[in-house]
Amino acid sequence: MDKWLKRPVSHLDPGGRSEETAEKRKKEAKSKPRQYNDKYIVYGFTSTTSSELPQPQCFFCGEMLSNSAMKPAHLQRHQSTKHPSKVGRTQEYFKRKLTEFKAGQNTIIKATSVSNKALLVAQSKNPHSIVEQLILPAVTRMAEIMIDKKAAETFKKVPLSNNTVARRIDDMSLDIVGQVVNKIKQAGHFALQLDEMTDVSGEAQLLAFVRYKDVSVSDIKEHILFCKRLPGQTTGEKMFQVIDSFFKEHEIQWNQCSHICTDGATAMTGSVKGLFGQVKKVNPKIKWMHCIIRREALASKRMSPDLSAVMDDAVKIINFIQSRPLNHRLFETLCHESGAQHDHLLLHTDVRWLSRGKTLLRLYELRSEVCEFLKEQLHPLAAGFEDANWPFPLLHAHLLTSAAIRAPVIKLVEEHLSKLNTDFNQYFQHIDKKSESLDWVRDPFTTTESSNKLPARLQEQLWDVSSDRGLKVAHREKTLTEFWCDVEREYPELGKHALVELLPFGSTYMCEVTFSALTHIKTNKRNRLNVENSLIAAVSTLSPDVAKLMKDKQAQVSH
Numbered sequence: 001m002d003k004w005l006k007r008p009v010s011h012l013d014p015g016g017r018s019e020e021t022a023e024k025r026k027k028e029a030k031s032k033p034r035q036y037n038d039k040y041i042v043y044g045f046t047s048t049t050s051s052e053l054p055q056p057q058c059f060f061c062g063e064m065l066s067n068s069a070m071k072p073a074h075l076q077r078h079q080s081t082k083h084p085s086k087v088g089r090t091q092e093y094f095k096r097k098l099t100e101f102k103a104g105q106n107t108i109i110k111a112t113s114v115s116n117k118a119l120l121v122a123q124s125k126n127p128h129s130i131v132e133q134l135i136l137p138a139v140t141r142m143a144e145i146m147i148d149k150k151a152a153e154t155f156k157k158v159p160l161s162n163n164t165v166a167r168r169i170d171d172m173s174l175d176i177v178g179q180v181v182n183k184i185k186q187a188g189h190f191a192l193q194l195d196e197m198t199d200v201s202g203e204a205q206l207l208a209f210v211r212y213k214d215v216s217v218s219d220i221k222e223h224i225l226f227c228k229r230l231p232g233q234t235t236g237e238k239m240f241q242v243i244d245s246f247f248k249e250h251e252i253q254w255n256q257c258s259h260i261c262t263d264g265a266t267a268m269t270g271s272v273k274g275l276f277g278q279v280k281k282v283n284p285k286i287k288w289m290h291c292i293i294r295r296e297a298l299a300s301k302r303m304s305p306d307l308s309a310v311m312d313d314a315v316k317i318i319n320f321i322q323s324r325p326l327n328h329r330l331f332e333t334l335c336h337e338s339g340a341q342h343d344h345l346l347l348h349t350d351v352r353w354l355s356r357g358k359t360l361l362r363l364y365e366l367r368s369e370v371c372e373f374l375k376e377q378l379h380p381l382a383a384g385f386e387d388a389n390w391p392f393p394l395l396h397a398h399l400l401t402s403a404a405i406r407a408p409v410i411k412l413v414e415e416h417l418s419k420l421n422t423d424f425n426q427y428f429q430h431i432d433k434k435s436e437s438l439d440w441v442r443d444p445f446t447t448t449e450s451s452n453k454l455p456a457r458l459q460e461q462l463w464d465v466s467s468d469r470g471l472k473v474a475h476r477e478k479t480l481t482e483f484w485c486d487v488e489r490e491y492p493e494l495g496k497h498a499l500v501e502l503l504p505f506g507s508t509y510m511c512e513v514t515f516s517a518l519t520h521i522k523t524n525k526r527n528r529l530n531v532e533n534s535l536i537a538a539v540s541t542l543s544p545d546v547a548k549l550m551k552d553k554q555a556q557v558s559h
Contacts, residue, residue: 034070043075044083058082117160118168119544122537125521128165136160172544173533179542180210180223181250187212191259191503192225194243194268194275195511196234199518201527204230206242207518209510211503218485220502222510224539227518227532236267240278254283261289261505264298291508292428299423304416311356314363317370317381318345331373340369441498442480444487445472454497461494514539 036047036054045056053067056075060083065074117131136155144152184190190212198204208225228242247254260279262268269288271277276288303311321331322345335343345366348359363370367385374382439448445466451459465471465487475483481502488495517539522531537544 033067036070040070040072040075043072044079045075118165119172119537121165122169122172122534125517125534125538127162127526128169129162131160131165132162169537170533171549172546173536173540175544175549176536176540176542177226177250179545180225181252183214183216183221183223184210184212184252184256186215189213189256189258189500189503191261191505192257193261193505193508193511194239195263195508195515196230196239197515197518199522199531200524201522204234205515205518205531206230206239207511207514208243209505209514211505213485213499213503218482219479220481220485220499222505223541224510224514224536227514227535229530229532234267236270236274236276236278239267239275244282254279255285257283257286258500259287259289259504261291261508263291263294263508287504289504289506290427291506293507293509293512295427296424299427300420302419302423304412304419306412307416311360313381313384314360315348317374317379317384318348318359318363320377320379320381321345321370321373322347327373327377331369334373335366335369338369340366342366345370438501441484441501443475445475458494458497461491465491465494 033053036056040047040056044059046059047054047070048057048064054070055064055067056070057064058078063078063082065078069075069078117135118128121128121131121135136158140152140155143155190210193209193211194206196204196206206228208227209222210225211220211222213219214221226246228246230238230242232238244254246252257279260276262275266274268275269290271280276286279286321327328344331345332343342362342365346359346362348356371382371385374385436448437450437453439446440451440454440462444462447466451462454462471483471487474486478486481499484495484498484502486495488499514535518531518535521534521538522529
């Protein structure tokens with residue numbers, strides 16, 4: 001009978017927990033905020049970050065639900081109630097987008113954030129540590145302001161240390177060199193431009209540029225090939241060993257190199273121990289080009305004693321004003337007060353650039369201000385500006401506006417020009433004949449004697465080209481190298497012969513410009529830097545294949 005008796009209600013729940021504890025847990029569950037999950041995008045909802053509690057917000061109507069509604073069932077009910085016509089295709093669309101986002105998220109973070117930033121650092125020629133010290137904090141701060149803290153924390157996980165950036169730059173440089181080597185092999189023939197310099201740490205650097213026909217764009221292109229440190233003495237034999245080692249490493253044949261362009265130094269041009277003599281042993285048909293900028297500098301370097309004295313005095317005056325900070329500031333103030341066209345002089349360098357003309361022209365334009373400044377400083381060379389017979393670059397205009405005695409000055413200049421003409425003929429021997437021999441390359445549609453020296457079969461092809469109206473239009477609209485690449489498709493032998501004539505470098509200008517970049521990258525504070533890969537990444541016109549590099553890295557990690 002006891003089982004039919006009514007017993008008092010127990011204060012314990014079936015699990016043995018008191019009602020008070022159960023109610024407490026329910027309150028805690030209600031007070032705990034629900035967090036947004038990326039999967040909720042499938043239901044057409046994003047999350048707000050304006051308030052302390054994240055709230056789901058509908059993509060279609062913009063309505064914000066309460067934090068407690070951040071459950072799949074509640075979100076689905078909103079869409080089926082408010083937007084019944086869009087439920088099916090909405091979920092399908094957002095599922096696809098979510099899959100694409102997750103698949104590409106790692107690639108974007110790794111490839112873009114690391115490799116692209118490393119490439120930008122190399123191109124800006126800044127220290128590798130700038131990414132970790134400046135770029136990453138700036139990006140993190142922007143992400144926190146524009147997105148949320150979660151995005152900022154994600155950026156902080158990207159590996160951007162000094163060593164990581166250096167490794168990325170090395171990988172991208174090797175990839176760029178690999179692309180250039182492949183293009184050289186496809187072209188069949190190429191020309192080299194070589195020069196060497198001593199950097200800030202006292203190391204000798206050998207720089208090489210290559211010129212080849214890029215079959216992918218049907219045009220002749222130029223690109224840096226390598227920058228290598230020269231151990232020991234900078235002799236022709238040492239330079240040849242460095243180049244030959246690079247060629248063997250990348251399986252480049254010496255017989256494919258048709259021309260080499262260098263300066264006139266003995267280490268480069270020596271027929272026995274020089275670089276050209278060493279190359280001749282492995283490729284007897286190779287031709288050497290003496291940089292025309294260097295030849296022009298050598299031809300114009302030797303002046304008569306009177307003109308040389310004027311140049312020396314001009315350099316002394318410029319150095320007196322520009323190399324002393326106080327004098328430079330005082331002269332700049334004087335130029336501003338007098339309303340001069342310029343406020344500073346140009347420094348002269350006799351090592352690499354032909355700056356004499358611009359230097360003297362600026363000095364002549366500021367001659368009144370310079371004269372007044374030198375008088376204030378009691379400088380002995382101030383008297384030169386009061387001497388009307390002190391020659392200047394704008395000599396004719398100067399003689400017309402001054403009281404200078406014309407006859408001695410004219411005689412002096414005539415002697416200088418005569419000597420200059422002799423020196424130029426010495427350094428540019430037979431240049432007119434060489435130029436005439438290429439008339440048929442410059443204009444194949446005009447009959448010239450230069451074409452008569454071609455083999456009979458090439459002359460016949462040249463006649464066919466000259467009568468082709470389509471090629472004549474292409475000659476007017478395209479560059480000369482692009483035109484002959486087009487001709488090579490129809491007349492391979494003639495086109496190839498013309499492109500070989502267009503391959504040689506005329507000067508070492510590209511090496512000179514790149515050496516300027518090298519001095520910016522390798523400074524006193526970075527004098528232990530191995531500049532080879534950084535320089536290639538900095539000056540390259542080709543883009544590294546980041547996707548390929550990422551795949552290779554992932555393959556290495558998996559193994």
